[in-house]
Amino acid sequence: MRVKELLKEKGITAKELAGRMNISEGALSLSLSGNPTLERLNQIASALNVSVAELFEPQNESTSLHCPHCGKLITLKAE
Template identity: 45%
Template sequence: MSLNIKRAIKEHGLEVREVAKRMEITPTGLSQHINGNPSVEVLERIASAIGCDISELFDQPKNNTTGIACPHCGKNIKIKIEDVR
């Protein structure tokens, strides 16, 4: 599951510089977190500054599909879930 922090910021009507200000860090520092591999603590601070749940910082699975990585090669395995009502 990948991060999509910029999308969450935009969806909440904010800009990176405003979120950085709320976090009391520089916009460059926030950009480094966005483009890097932030810790859970940093993700919690970002979510708090945006005013959202931490789950909103992650890409959501597409409808009716679940992505699973192969434990041997790491390639994505897609499984389509069908509604059998």
């Protein structure tokens, strides 16, 4: 799932997301590390203001990350 990526994009923390969902941060963590129910997926999507599909869809066919040594943006493209 892309929840961590979406949190970063939206500038919110897991704790804030849990608060929006009226659950504990621990309960959210358990849901994300396990196999969440459809109800929980709907809650997460609603709290992030995205569709359930967006929780799983990649942004595009490439992935970008920052080099841990120099900080330069590196883009990886799937073939």
